[in-house]
Amino acid sequence: xxxxxxxxxxLTLCLSLGVTAFAAEITVNSAQSATTTVTYGLDSSYTVVxxxxxxxxxxxxxxxxxxxxSDVMLNYGETLNVxxxxxxxxVDAADAANTxxxxxxxxxxxxxxxxxxxxxxxxxxNVEGGEQALYFxxxxxxxxxxxxxxxxxxxxxxx
Amino acid sequence: xxxxxxxCLAACMVLSLGVNAFAANVTETGTQTSDMxxxxxxxxxxxxxxxxxxxxxxxxxxxxLSIRDALLPSNTKLDVSLSGDSYSNGTWxxxxxxxxxxxxxxxxxxxxxxxxxGAVVLTMPAGDLSADKTLTFTLLDDVTRAxxxxxxxxxxxxxxxxxxxxxxxxxxxxxxxxxxxxxxxDEQCGVCGCYCQDCCECA
Numbered sequence: 493x494x495x496x497x498x499x500x501x502x503l504t505l506c507l508s509l510g511v512t513a514f515a516a517e518i519t520v521n522s523a524q525s526a527t528t529t530v531t532y533g534l535d536s537s538y539t540v541v542x543x544x545x546x547x548x549x550x551x552x553x554x555x556x557x558x559x560x561x562s563d564v565m566l567n568y569g570e571t572l573n574v575x576x577x578x579x580x581x582x583v584d585a586a587d588a589a590n591t592x593x594x595x596x597x598x599x600x601x602x603x604x605x606x607x608x609x610x611x612x613x614x615x616x617x618n619v620e621g622g623e624q625a626l627y628f629x630x631x632x633x634x635x636x637x638x639x640x641x642x643x644x645x646x647x648x649x650x651x
Numbered sequence: 652x653x654x655x656x657x658x659c660l661a662a663c664m665v666l667s668l669g670v671n672a673f674a675a676n677v678t679e680t681g682t683q684t685s686d687m688x689x690x691x692x693x694x695x696x697x698x699x700x701x702x703x704x705x706x707x708x709x710x711x712x713x714x715x716l717s718i719r720d721a722l723l724p725s726n727t728k729l730d731v732s733l734s735g736d737s738y739s740n741g742t743w744x745x746x747x748x749x750x751x752x753x754x755x756x757x758x759x760x761x762x763x764x765x766x767x768x769g770a771v772v773l774t775m776p777a778g779d780l781s782a783d784k785t786l787t788f789t790l791l792d793d794v795t796r797a798x799x800x801x802x803x804x805x806x807x808x809x810x811x812x813x814x815x816x817x818x819x820x821x822x823x824x825x826x827x828x829x830x831x832x833x834x835x836x837d838e839q840c841g842v843c844g845c846y847c848q849d850c851c852e853c854a
Contacts, residue, residue, distance in 0.1 A: 498656055540685075548691040555689070582691050587725035592691065628689055635778045637695040637722040641688055649682040 538564040538572055538614075538621070542646045546628055548582075548594065553630040556600070559646065561621035564614050566650060572621075574612040575647045576605060582630075582640035592640050593632045600627045611646075697721035697729060701806045705788050707745075707757060712788045716773050716806070723777035726814040731773040731784075733759065735804035738768035742791060747798035755800050756791045772806070776813070 541560045548555040564572055576596075584590035595603035598611070605611060605626060612624040698721075702714040716731060723729060737744040747753035759766045761784065766772060775782035 542685040542687055545688040545690055548689065550691070550693045555691075557687075582689065584725055590725040594689070594691075630691065634693055634722065635780060637693050637724045640691040644687045644689065645684050646687060647682055647684045 534565060536566050536570070536650060538562075538566070538648075538650075540572075540574060540612075540648045542574075546626075548628055548630060553634075554600075555628045556625060557628075558623050558625045559612050560623035561612060561614050564619055564621045566614075566616035568616055570616045570650050572612075572614040573610050573649050573651055574624075575608065575610050575649070576644055577607050577647065578643060578645040579605070579607050580642050582642045584636065584638040584640050586638055587636075590636055590638060590640075592630055592634065594628055594630050594642075597627045597629075598624060601629065602627065693722055695722060695724055695810070697723065697808075699729075699731060699806075699808050701731075707755075707788060707790045710790045714786045714788060716784045716786065718773065718775050718782040719780075721775060721780050721782075723775075723810065725777055726812065728774055728776045728811050728813050729782075730771045730809050730811050732769060732771045732807045732809065733766055733804060734768055734807060735802065737802045737804075741765075741767070743802060743804070745800035745802040747796070747800050749798055753796055753798055753800075755794065757802075758789045758791055759804075760787045760789065761785075 539562045541562075543557045543559070546555045546557040559574055561572055561574065566572060579596060582592040582594055596605040597603050598605060611626065612622060614621050698719045700715075700717045700719065702716070705712045705714050718729060718731070721729065735743060737746070742756040742758055745755045745757060761772060766786070772786060773782060773784040
């Protein structure tokens with residue numbers, strides 16, 4: 493008898509561990525109605541397009557491209573920011589001492605994009621996102637032939 | 652039996668501690684970066700202007716050579732050199748078209764320095780956009796016979812690599828017309844200019 497009781501108590505203890513995970517919560521008030529909670533969860537997501545390269549024309553000394561964001565899903569109060577850094581000088585691939593300076597702007601001829609500039613900003617609620625054109629222009633006379641390049645870094649963050 | 656039940660109870664107690672941990676939420680944060688390359692390429696270009704005709708009817712003629720709109724690669728220079736088959740015995744020669752035995756000698760000089768076959772007459776380093784040179788042609792012989800005298804000289808444009816360690820522009824060579832071995836300007840005979848010191852038979 494004692495063994496049977498002990499066995500029953502042990503089984504009961506084992507089964508009671510799952511009660512909280514398995515059982516849904518039901519609230520019954522004095523008017524005999526029940527409340528059910530409806531939820532919907534969505535993680536932040538977005539698509540940002542950064543072109544792999546931009547070419548400055550050898551005759552006009554200008555080039556342009558654009559960065560864009562789309563399908564932007566952010567939590568309330570958040571902002572998607574695209575920041576550019578590592579703007580330096582164009583360096584001749586054959587001679588590191590041979591360089592050309594250039595400027596970057598949000599409009600043709602402007603120089604308002606420098607290291608640390610936020611080139612694109614999309615606020616929560618703007619699902620379509622946006623696009624920002626970038627204009628590149630040489631600011632130095634060319635005196636030597638060659639293939640020059642510089643690499644910019646774009647940082648995408650949700651703030 | 653008692654031991655078995657005790658073991659079950661202990662196992663259940665251990666497992667119950669982990670239930671809440673498995674149900675916890677996990678959130679990922681961070682930034683992402685992407686690089687973009689800005690490219691600019693410009694090809695080598697230059698324009699060399701060489702006089703088409705030189706007329707020595709007045710005994711002397713100044714001919715202008717020039718380089719314009721030049722974009723040369725870094726660590727290079729543009730050389731314009733002079734050559735011709737008529738050069739011998741230290742002078743150039745025009746030949747009468749009607750009689751090959753009838754010749755007139757003339758000189759080509761740069762600021763008073765006479766130029767021999769193979770001489771570099773104009774040079775311009777990378778970074779410069781233009782250069783100019785005036786060469787003076789001078790008739791050396793008294794004219795004793797009428798005729799139509801002419802000579803053809805060649806100006807050769809060459810891009811020279813002057814990267815430290817690679818520069819050979821100060822030692823341009825040409826084959827000796829006697830034995831064929833490469834000879835520099837300094838090694839060739841100062842009179843005829845076409846032969847090395849060993850092959851030259853100039854007095």
